[in-house]
Amino acid sequence: MENFQVHLELDGAIATLKMNGDLTHTAEQRLINAYDKCATPKTKHIVLDFSQVEYINSAGMSIIISMLTRAQEIQQEIRACGLSPHFQKIFNMVGLSKYIMHFENLQDALQGLHAQKA
Amino acid sequence: MENFQVHLELDGAIATLKMNGDLTHTAEQRLINAYDKCATPKTKHIVLDFSQVEYINSAGMSIIISMLTRAQEIQQEIRACGLSPHFQKIFNMVGLSKYIMHFENLQDALQGLHAQKA
Amino acid sequence: MKKTASAKSEEKIVRLMIPSTFGYEKIAMNAAAELAEIAGIPPDRSQDLCTATAEACINAMQHGNKMSPTTSVDILYYLKDNTLEIEIYDHGAGIQKHPPKPVLERKLSKKDAPRGWGIFLIENLVDQVEFGISSRHGHVTRLIMKLQPAEVV
Amino acid sequence: MKKTASAKSEEKIVRLMIPSTFGYEKIAMNAAAELAEIAGIPPDRSQDLCTATAEACINAMQHGNKMSPTTSVDILYYLKDNTLEIEIYDHGAGIQKHPPKPVLERKLSKKDAPRGWGIFLIENLVDQVEFGISSRHGHVTRLIMKLQPAEVV
Ligand SMILES: Nc1ncnc2c1ncn2[C@@H]1O[C@H](COP(=O)(O)OP(=O)(O)O)[C@@H](O)[C@H]1O
Ligand SMILES: Nc1ncnc2c1ncn2[C@@H]1O[C@H](COP(=O)(O)OP(=O)(O)O)[C@@H](O)[C@H]1O
Numbered sequence: 001m002e003n004f005q006v007h008l009e010l011d012g013a014i015a016t017l018k019m020n021g022d023l024t025h026t027a028e029q030r031l032i033n034a035y036d037k038c039a040t041p042k043t044k045h046i047v048l049d050f051s052q053v054e055y056i057n058s059a060g061m062s063i064i065i066s067m068l069t070r071a072q073e074i075q076q077e078i079r080a081c082g083l084s085p086h087f088q089k090i091f092n093m094v095g096l097s098k099y100i101m102h103f104e105n106l107q108d109a110l111q112g113l114h115a116q117k118a
Numbered sequence: 119m120e121n122f123q124v125h126l127e128l129d130g131a132i133a134t135l136k137m138n139g140d141l142t143h144t145a146e147q148r149l150i151n152a153y154d155k156c157a158t159p160k161t162k163h164i165v166l167d168f169s170q171v172e173y174i175n176s177a178g179m180s181i182i183i184s185m186l187t188r189a190q191e192i193q194q195e196i197r198a199c200g201l202s203p204h205f206q207k208i209f210n211m212v213g214l215s216k217y218i219m220h221f222e223n224l225q226d227a228l229q230g231l232h233a234q235k236a
Numbered sequence: 237m238k239k240t241a242s243a244k245s246e247e248k249i250v251r252l253m254i255p256s257t258f259g260y261e262k263i264a265m266n267a268a269a270e271l272a273e274i275a276g277i278p279p280d281r282s283q284d285l286c287t288a289t290a291e292a293c294i295n296a297m298q299h300g301n302k303m304s305p306t307t308s309v310d311i312l313y314y315l316k317d318n319t320l321e322i323e324i325y326d327h328g329a330g331i332q333k334h335p336p337k338p339v340l341e342r343k344l345s346k347k348d349a350p351r352g353w354g355i356f357l358i359e360n361l362v363d364q365v366e367f368g369i370s371s372r373h374g375h376v377t378r379l380i381m382k383l384q385p386a387e388v389v
Numbered sequence: 390m391k392k393t394a395s396a397k398s399e400e401k402i403v404r405l406m407i408p409s410t411f412g413y414e415k416i417a418m419n420a421a422a423e424l425a426e427i428a429g430i431p432p433d434r435s436q437d438l439c440t441a442t443a444e445a446c447i448n449a450m451q452h453g454n455k456m457s458p459t460t461s462v463d464i465l466y467y468l469k470d471n472t473l474e475i476e477i478y479d480h481g482a483g484i485q486k487h488p489p490k491p492v493l494e495r496k497l498s499k500k501d502a503p504r505g506w507g508i509f510l511i512e513n514l515v516d517q518v519e520f521g522i523s524s525r526h527g528h529v530t531r532l533i534m535k536l537q538p539a540e541v542v
Contacts, residue, residue: 003273003412025411055415057443058506065496065503072497086436093513094506095493121259121426143258173262175290176353183343183350190344204283211360212353213340246458250416253404259427263403266419274412305399 006034013044014113016106020052023060035067041074047109048100051082061094068099081109124152131162132231134224138170141178153185159192165227166218169200179212186217199227248274248315253308254293256301261293264311268322271313275320275383284361285320285381291354292324292377300326300375310373322379330375331355331367401427401468406461407446409454414446417464421475424466428473428536437514438473438534444507445477445530453479453528463526475532483528484508484520 004021015038103109122139133156221227272282364380425435517533
């Protein structure tokens with residue numbers, strides 16, 4: 001049983017990564033593979049949708065940090081949405097909230113971006 | 119920490135018992151106390167709202183059976199709503215579904231009754 | 237937990253000890269649910285297993301351990317290739333005589349007590365049930381759920 | 390679990406053993422959540438305790454038991470009058486030197502590896518943490534959550 005899936009949606013300069021399941025060690029390969037597909041300067045914004053993620057552990061945080069490192073190298077912005085208050089707190093503790101803005105839901109996360117695009 | 123609450127609403131011949139928490143041994147006294155308040159021939163219909171009940175064990179089933187025994191003695195009808203598919207199956211196994219009709223939600227359970235009342 | 241057709245996956249064992257106090261059976265249920273998910277058991281069958289596990293724990297607390305709060309109920313979970321097995325141990329003498337099938341109408345007419353559904357539920361919810369006495373651990377109720385054939389990946 | 394001002398409630402002990410396999414830490418988390426509920430710990434603090442428990446289990450599997458799937462992580466839960474304590478045991482030599490506080494910017498600039506958040510999270514999420522070696526059980530991480538004063542009923 002694989003308990004992590006990721007679904008990538010590309011829309012111009014915006015890539016949305018919808019995750020489902022537990023963001024832990026076992027998620028690494030799938031998430032990296034998905035990010036590889038949008039790790040190009042053409043993609044300016046990455047939106048991580050956590051609304052279907054129930055559990056994130058320190059290994060999951062490390063995957064996000066690796067992704068952020070790569071994104072910064074190509075001037076990509078990463079946004080997040082759907083984190084529970086508990087994991088918003090953890091993002092804050094680790095310092096990720098300084099670099100990854102959090103929105104309540106996917107619509108809010110995409111709103112400003114689509115305005116830019118238009 | 120008390121993990122079972124019951125809220126009684128009386129409306130003419132209809133009594134609604136909204137339960138919240140686990141329907142187990144520890145629920146017995148509270149549920150019986152609530153039923154005592156509507157165990158009169160004036161109340162013709164009892165609606166048990168299980169939508170906020172997550173766990174029912176065999177002791178909880180026994181409490182419902184005791185209540186049904188008393189209700190039958192005074193010609194009260196008992197209806198239920200909000201049981202999960204799992205507990206609908208258990209009600210069916212035990213035979214309770216022959217005596218207690220189940221509705222998806224409280225509104226559906228009350229609908230026919232209010233028509234009768236009017 | 238993805239299995240390949242060739243790989244022989246090892247047995248996984250989880251062990252839990254809870255006090256004979258009502259409410260603590262939920263810990264045993266949650267562990268059953270988690271293992272059912274790891275084993276790929278579908279949600280409805282997982283709930284069946286959880287209810288059966290809770291009832292076996294409650295019987296172990298009540299009839300086996302006589303509600304002594306310092307006597308534990310021991311639960312062993314075995315995740316094997318084709319089954320998830322849960323053994324619930326208590327320190328009593330075990331079931332002397334299999335109880336007759338409960339009949340709701342006898343209870344509604346007060347011929348029988350309203351209680352007495354535990355074993356009936358257990359037997360109807362899992363694929364196989366065994367009751368036994370182990371010299372080392374006391375009385376055991378063994379619940380067995382069959383797993384679907386491993387997906388080939 | 391309602392406590393009265395006068396009644397001295399007894400300590401409750403729950404014990405769990407899981408294999409050193411990623412994913413099984415969720416069983417330990419769920420047990421922590423259930424005990425937190427019994428203890429009346431509010432949901433946000435319960436989630437803190439669950440995350441800390443999971444991280445301590447993962448460290449026990451990785452660094453203590455070197456991911457040997459047949460070596461178990463043992464978890465003891467003590468529900469006392471004023472605290473909920475969780476001890477996570479592994480069979481390793483323990484933490485040799487307390488790791489320095491991780492700094493995100495050092496990780497983003499690749500000066501440090503992206504990992505290394507477990508102990509930092511544990512220490513920030515529970516009221517008290519202790520690391521130690523027990524001659525009987527091996528290395529232990531002890532997580533302590535303080536309970537609110539018992540409600541008078
Ligand atoms: N673990 C056990 N040890 C000894 N006796 C048991 C055990 N479990 C069940 N029994 C016996 O079987 C009877 C029926 O059990 P059950 O169907 O669960 O209903 P109930 O517990 O409500 O009586 C019990 O009354 C008891 O005599
Ligand atoms: N149970 C343990 N036994 C031995 N060493 C440990 C244990 N837990 C943590 N450590 C040591 O502390 C270091 C930091 O742990 P942690 O903060 O959880 O980050 P990570 O596990 O990602 O390295 C580990 O790399 C390891 O050397």
